[in-house]
Amino acid sequence: VSPADQPRSRNLLGLQGMTTAAITSYLDDTRKMKERARKAKGPLEDLAGRTCCLMFFEPSTRTMQSFATSARALSAEVTMFTAGATSSTVKGETLLDTATNLEAIGADVFVVRHRSSGAQHLMAKRLAAMARSGEAETPGIINGGDGCHEHPTQALLDMFTLYEHFGKLKGLNVVLLGDIKHSRVARSNAWGLTACGANLTFVAPTAWIPEGVEALRSNASGAGDLSVSHDIVDAIRDADAVMALRIQKERLAGEPGPPGAAFAAEYGLTAKRMAHAKESCVVLHPGPINRGVEIDSALADSPRSLILRQVANGVFVRMAALARCARPRRGAGGKP
Numbered sequence: 001v002s003p004a005d006q007p008r009s010r011n012l013l014g015l016q017g018m019t020t021a022a023i024t025s026y027l028d029d030t031r032k033m034k035e036r037a038r039k040a041k042g043p044l045e046d047l048a049g050r051t052c053c054l055m056f057f058e059p060s061t062r063t064m065q066s067f068a069t070s071a072r073a074l075s076a077e078v079t080m081f082t083a084g085a086t087s088s089t090v091k092g093e094t095l096l097d098t099a100t101n102l103e104a105i106g107a108d109v110f111v112v113r114h115r116s117s118g119a120q121h122l123m124a125k126r127l128a129a130m131a132r133s134g135e136a137e138t139p140g141i142i143n144g145g146d147g148c149h150e151h152p153t154q155a156l157l158d159m160f161t162l163y164e165h166f167g168k169l170k171g172l173n174v175v176l177l178g179d180i181k182h183s184r185v186a187r188s189n190a191w192g193l194t195a196c197g198a199n200l201t202f203v204a205p206t207a208w209i210p211e212g213v214e215a216l217r218s219n220a221s222g223a224g225d226l227s228v229s230h231d232i233v234d235a236i237r238d239a240d241a242v243m244a245l246r247i248q249k250e251r252l253a254g255e256p257g258p259p260g261a262a263f264a265a266e267y268g269l270t271a272k273r274m275a276h277a278k279e280s281c282v283v284l285h286p287g288p289i290n291r292g293v294e295i296d297s298a299l300a301d302s303p304r305s306l307i308l309r310q311v312a313n314g315v316f317v318r319m320a321a322l323a324r325c326a327r328p329r330r331g332a333g334g335k336p
């Protein structure tokens with residue numbers, strides 16, 4: 001049983017293998033956080049006296065700002081550690097050593113983005129090993145994106161936004177469009193959405209459909225379907241939501257695949273193509289958007305677009321995640 005299977009796990013490393021109940025309880029916590037934050041006159045006190053350390057080894061705008069805002073909205077201290085995104089020496093042991101040093105300084109929860117898939121899992125293991133050799137509590141780790149692997153808080157905020165809009169996830173038809181193969185957002189959404197009973201269609205050229213794509217469907221009972229299409233117009237006819245994804249240029253490493261303009265011509269989400277969708281069909285994007293490539297500028301800004309709602313909801317999802325993952329205040333009997 002992986003730690004992610006436990007609804008009250010101290011780490012949030014990914015949605016793969018997470019039970020439907022565990023995911024639902026995250027979405028529930030998010031709803032409660034949003035209500036509390038909306039009613040409160042100032043910051044909530046949930047993480048007063050605790051420190052949240054943001055470690056970003058890859059570029060980020062939304063995710064880092066969103067986590068910093070969330071931590072402050074819970075009265076946490078925020079420290080930042082950002083490494084040069086181009087340095088190829090920052091991996092493996094360096095990350096672990098950095099983490100154990102920052103832990104020694106007093107971080108209670110880490111948010112980590114790293115270009116190597118699995119980096120946060122290694123970090124979690126190292127911190128757990130330290131705990132066995134005498135530490136009472138280790139800080140929790142939240143995965144802010146690891147390589148092409150997972151980006152759980154992004155998927156949770158996408159799912160929360162869809163849930164808020166439609167009042168359900170079960171039975172929704174969701175299209176994920178673009179560079180699925182290199183997208184951690186696609187993987188986390190695939191495991192999360194299908195676990196909650198949504199049916200997912202990946203739409204992409206063959207080069208951008210990962211091998212063994214069936215493994216991205218949750219194995220929870222009652223999981224939604226996962227299918228692949230190479231025809232965007234056909235795929236959006238029955239869709240309730242379409243999420244466009246950026247081409248992950250930094251991860252392509254010379255792999256074959258159409259250049260942006262060719263992709264846009266055959267697959268790009270345009271108003272003309274969206275005319276084939278249901279009137280109620282909404283459009284999402286995790287950002288950053290490459291306007292005119294995976295999505296038309298006017299469509300991104302249209303009333304169909306939930307893109308800025310996704311960003312706004314990200315703060316509440318991350319508040320819920322931080323409140324769960326931060327180690328309990330020391331000397332407070334294990335209670336936060």
Ligand code: NCD
Binds near residue numbers: 062063151184185
């Ligand atoms: C995504 C990421 O970093 O994985 N961005 C984000 O967190 N909102 C998607 C991307 O970079 O295309």
